[in-house]
Amino acid sequence: MEEVIEFAVGLMERNWSDIKNALKDVTDDELDWRPVPESNNIKSIVRHLRTVGQLYLSLLEDGDQTPWRDEEYVQKLTDSIAYDFQDNMKALEEFHNRFVSLMNRGTVASLKAQTFVESSSSRPQSKDSLLHREIRHLVTHTGQIRTLRNLYRRTKGEKGLFFPDNRTFRD
Numbered sequence: 774m775e776e777v778i779e780f781a782v783g784l785m786e787r788n789w790s791d792i793k794n795a796l797k798d799v800t801d802d803e804l805d806w807r808p809v810p811e812s813n814n815i816k817s818i819v820r821h822l823r824t825v826g827q828l829y830l831s832l833l834e835d836g837d838q839t840p841w842r843d844e845e846y847v848q849k850l851t852d853s854i855a856y857d858f859q860d861n862m863k864a865l866e867e868f869h870n871r872f873v874s875l876m877n878r879g880t881v882a883s884l885k886a887q888t889f890v891e892s893s894s895s896r897p898q899s900k901d902s903l904l905h906r907e908i909r910h911l912v913t914h915t916g917q918i919r920t921l922r923n924l925y926r927r928t929k930g931e932k933g934l935f936f937p938d939n940r941t942f943r944d
Contacts, residue, residue: 777881781904782873788911789869792822795918795935796862804858806925815921816856818914823861824851825910826868829903832889833875836900839889872907 796815804816813821827850831839840846854861884901923933 775880778876778879778904781908782876784908785869785873785876785911788908788915789866792911792915792918795915795922799858799922803922803925806921808921808924808928813917813921815918816858818917818921819858819861819865820854820856822911822914823865823868824854826865826872829907830868830872830875833872833900833903836887836889876904 796819799815805814807814828847881901884904885899887900888897889900890897919935923935926933
């Protein structure tokens, strides 16, 4: 396996471990809680991750033949996905594992040589961009989930779960 791919896969696996840790022992109340009515909740974030996980996998597997090029298809699929946390986590894990497996068999050169086009952009993109997108996307939403869980606990008078024990964060 190429070093770049090995490094990227290592980051993806670390990120997957981090999100599972961020969701460990999450309660039904936490899944549905929103700090303000217009914000996301954890359940909607996981649903979004599951949807985008399916998109990234399709872009990697199918490239320009992906049905994600069609906005109507994307909307119908998105609308068909329930807000079921357990089902979405199971699907997300399956998509993650398949994505990592495909990455393990690829090379940077082969990924750069293949392109895809999404419905949101008519510009062809090389498949190696999916590495960065997958890594960044999961990290971003893991941070949101940790923040929501901390805020939820603080509103209940409890200590947050994800506060670093680090001098640089102390007043």
